[in-house]
Amino acid sequence: MDGERRDIRIVALDLDGTLLDSEKRLSEVNRVALEAAARRGIAIVPTTGRFFGAMPEPVRNLPFVRYAITINGAQVYDRLTDAALVREELPLETALAIMRYLDGFDVIYDCYQDNWGRMTRAMQEKAADYTPDAHYLKMVRELRQPYPDLKAFLTERGADVQKIMLFARSLEVRAQIAEGLRVRFPEIAISSSTVNNLELNAGTAHKGRALQRFAEALGLTLDNCMALGDGLNDLTMIRAAGLGVAMANAHPDVLAVADAVTASNDEDGVAKAIERFCLKGG
16 A cells, blocks of 8 residues: 555554553654644544543543543543543343353453443452453453442443453353354454453444544544554454554454554554654645
8 A cells, every 4th residue: 555645534543552562651753643643633533442541641641632432432432521422332131141141151351331340359359360461450450340249230230331351261261252152142242452351342332333433423434534453353443444554563353454554563653654644745
């Protein structure tokens, strides 16, 4: 694909493995490139499996970031108005049924509800056995409100659920669970952001659909969007965007569908893509 500047009005970018380096840092090179694009009127939209408050502070507090696609597309959040432009949630009864199914496996799981993490305390306490990655372990320990019984709390509260996330100690168990979920709950979307987890959303909640609805809300189309990502939960937006860009470190499935490939997240690949497709010749 050539390097000509395109009519990009929205840059949607994943965080972990994409905008952030392997140490979960926002490089100065990437920050400067994002700011340069924003000065040209391009909307910079973090696009993540996290809820807004769980985004790293250096990204969350970028002064030119107004919108974020969060929770794998379950919400498009407007920071200026503190409101959701898009909401796509799992019905409570579906979420409870999924959790009962997961109780039959050697996993731990949590959920997002009202832009915060919730989890059974006993599962949180043994998280180190299931989340060897220090980054995810920190999130499970610090960004999850523990309850004696998550399902009981959710039942009492009576509200829908934004996402369920599980961690398995065995890839075989994870594969077995994924297959069972597809059969029992064909209406849900199943994705993954790390080697041993699964993330479960409403079938209409994915990054690609959220990006489309966000673009339409601004009077734009997907042709005006550049999406950058590396993981399986980025596939839908890489496919949907007029220009889908995979990081060099991306999952093979993401590389296979991307329109272009940029450098890795440890080589300021986001900045290089913005320079190539948004700023060059401008």
